Amino acid sequence: MSDDLKSADIGLIQRIIPHRYPFLLVDKVVDIDGYASAVGIKNVTMNEPHFQGHFPSKPIMPGVTIIEAMAQTSAVMVGVAMDMVDKDLLVYFMGIDNCKFRRMVTPGDVLRMEVETTRGKPGGKVWKFRGVATVDGEMAAECDFTAMMDLPK
Numbered sequence: 001m002s003d004d005l006k007s008a009d010i011g012l013i014q015r016i017i018p019h020r021y022p023f024l025l026v027d028k029v030v031d032i033d034g035y036a037s038a039v040g041i042k043n044v045t046m047n048e049p050h051f052q053g054h055f056p057s058k059p060i061m062p063g064v065t066i067i068e069a070m071a072q073t074s075a076v077m078v079g080v081a082m083d084m085v086d087k088d089l090l091v092y093f094m095g096i097d098n099c100k101f102r103r104m105v106t107p108g109d110v111l112r113m114e115v116e117t118t119r120g121k122p123g124g125k126v127w128k129f130r131g132v133a134t135v136d137g138e139m140a141a142e143c144d145f146t147a148m149m150d151l152p153k
Helices: 008-014 062-082
Strands: 029-031 037-043 090-101 112-118 126-135 138-150
Touching: 008 029, 008 062, 029 062, 037 062, 037 090, 062 112, 062 126, 062 138
Parallel strands: none
Antiparallel strands: 029 037, 037 112, 090 138, 112 126, 126 138
C-alpha cells in the first residue's frame, strides 16, 4: 500500500476487515491520516435487517451498531496504516466508555464517523480511540473505545 493512501472504498474495506453483510457497517473511509484519524461514511438505508425489528413503525439505527461502525472505521484506518490489506486482520472490542447517544439515526441519513487514535502504536495490540458520529453536522453519538488488534503472524 502507498504511504499516501487517504481513503478506502468498499472493495478495499473488505480486503482489510472480515465483516460482511449484514454486519459491514461502513461504506467508505476518507481523510485517513496514518494512524492518527479518519472519517467513515455510512449511508443508512431501509434495506438493513435491523430495521425490520428495531421499531418497525419508526425505524432507528441501533446505538450499538453506530458504535460498531465507528470501530470498523478505526480498524480500516489502522489496517491501511499498517498495510494489512489481504492479511486477515481481526479486531476485538475490549471496552466502550463515555458513550452517549444524542440524535436518532434513521433511513436516508448519512452517518459521518470521525475517529481518532488516543493510544496505540504500529505493531501494538491494544489501541484506544475516540469516535464522534454525526448526521448533517448534528452529533448522533460519541464514545471512547478500546480494541485489540489480532495481528496475523
